[in-house]
Amino acid sequence: MEQLSAQVEHYKREIAGTIVANKDELENFRIKYLGTKGLVKSIMGEMKSVAVENKKAAGQLLNEFKLFTEAKYEELVSAAIGKPLNQGSELDLSLPGAVLPIGTRHPISIVQNKIINIFRSLGFSVAEGPEVEDDWHNFSALNLPENHPARDMQDTFYLNESPAWLLRTHTSSVQIREMQKGKFPLRIICPGRVYRNETISARAHCFFNQVEGLYIAEQVSFADLKQTLYFFVQEMFGEDIKVRFRPSYFPFTEPSAEMDISCLICGGTGCSVCKKTGWVEILGCGMVHPKVLENCGIDSDKYTGFAFGMGIERITMLNYQIKDLRLFSENDVRFLAQFKSAL
Numbered sequence: 001m002e003q004l005s006a007q008v009e010h011y012k013r014e015i016a017g018t019i020v021a022n023k024d025e026l027e028n029f030r031i032k033y034l035g036t037k038g039l040v041k042s043i044m045g046e047m048k049s050v051a052v053e054n055k056k057a058a059g060q061l062l063n064e065f066k067l068f069t070e071a072k073y074e075e076l077v078s079a080a081i082g083k084p085l086n087q088g089s090e091l092d093l094s095l096p097g098a099v100l101p102i103g104t105r106h107p108i109s110i111v112q113n114k115i116i117n118i119f120r121s122l123g124f125s126v127a128e129g130p131e132v133e134d135d136w137h138n139f140s141a142l143n144l145p146e147n148h149p150a151r152d153m154q155d156t157f158y159l160n161e162s163p164a165w166l167l168r169t170h171t172s173s174v175q176i177r178e179m180q181k182g183k184f185p186l187r188i189i190c191p192g193r194v195y196r197n198e199t200i201s202a203r204a205h206c207f208f209n210q211v212e213g214l215y216i217a218e219q220v221s222f223a224d225l226k227q228t229l230y231f232f233v234q235e236m237f238g239e240d241i242k243v244r245f246r247p248s249y250f251p252f253t254e255p256s257a258e259m260d261i262s263c264l265i266c267g268g269t270g271c272s273v274c275k276k277t278g279w280v281e282i283l284g285c286g287m288v289h290p291k292v293l294e295n296c297g298i299d300s301d302k303y304t305g306f307a308f309g310m311g312i313e314r315i316t317m318l319n320y321q322i323k324d325l326r327l328f329s330e331n332d333v334r335f336l337a338q339f340k341s342a343l
């Protein structure tokens with residue numbers, strides 16, 4: 001016991017008097033005293049040769065020695081921080097900072113934000129809904145009852161746990177959620193991701209993004225719908241863009257239409273993108289079906305409205321002349337870094 005405390009005293013004096021001049025000496029101190037083969041560890045090993053009646057006192061002594069050494073090390077570390085040790089080898093505050101690479105927005109986000117801003121300027125606000133949706137909001141309320149053939153227009157991912165739940169196949173489900181809130185006039189756009197069980201190719205993916213639009217008020221007409229969409233495409237693609245409406249069918253709108261714009265690639269003269277027609281389809285739209293209004297508890301004699309839905313990938317591809325939709329989800333920085341935008 002006596003021997004041990006003499007040893008401890010000796011080392012304490014040695015440690016207390018230590019100063020370090022640089023990082024290497026600091027590290028040497030740590031290795032010598034506190035490392036796995038260091039002095040503190042080895043002197044702890046002496047415990048086994050201490051007589052039983054002295055074990056408690058020896059334990060205290062050694063523990064205190066350990067704390068003492070650790071405290072000294074901490075002190076040396078803090079003294080080293082903020083002080084240029086040895087010719088600035090440690091910390092030189094005059095050196096330039098490391099350059100952080102700055103990311104870019106995803107092209108889908110850029111176009112989505114552009115679409116949102118255009119409709120915002122018309123008084124639309126943004127609404128969002130869940131991606132895991134129930135059958136009623138995604139289908140039934142939109143006038144697609146069970147066994148309706150139009151359900152096959154979209155290949156749906158159902159949840160294993162319960163076929164009553166699915167990944168939404170379109171953002172039209174958000175229309176229903178908003179109409180149920182019962183506040184009119186209602187003027188919303190709903191951007192978001194949707195899912196369909198489709199084979200991935202240059203033109204299709206099992207997930208993609210849509211923007212849904214909805215306007216419900218008293219005396220909304222098809223003319224309002226057309227005017228709104230004219231305004232949108234001119235803001236989006238420029239004043240020279242040409243537009244045409246074709247009659248179409250959607251269960252949730254009556255009448256329904258699809259809107260084409262003159263091909264941005266060839267300017268309307270015909271190319272592979274527009275399949276030589278000079279036109280490309282960009283959205284579906286129509287007057288909200290009275291049954292849909294009633295499913296949401298809305299008086300269809302009092303209120304009317306229009307709705308539309310478009311795929312953001314498609315518009316982005318036209319905008320930037322991107323030929324393969326898979327590029328959007330591959331996270332290749334060489335592709336992504338090409339899109340710079342303030343939006």
Ligand code: DAH
Nearest residue numbers: 170253284285286307308309
């Ligand atoms: N939900 C349709 C789809 O995913 C798009 C659509 C068409 C939305 C017409 C609408 C609409 O609101 O009126 O194909």
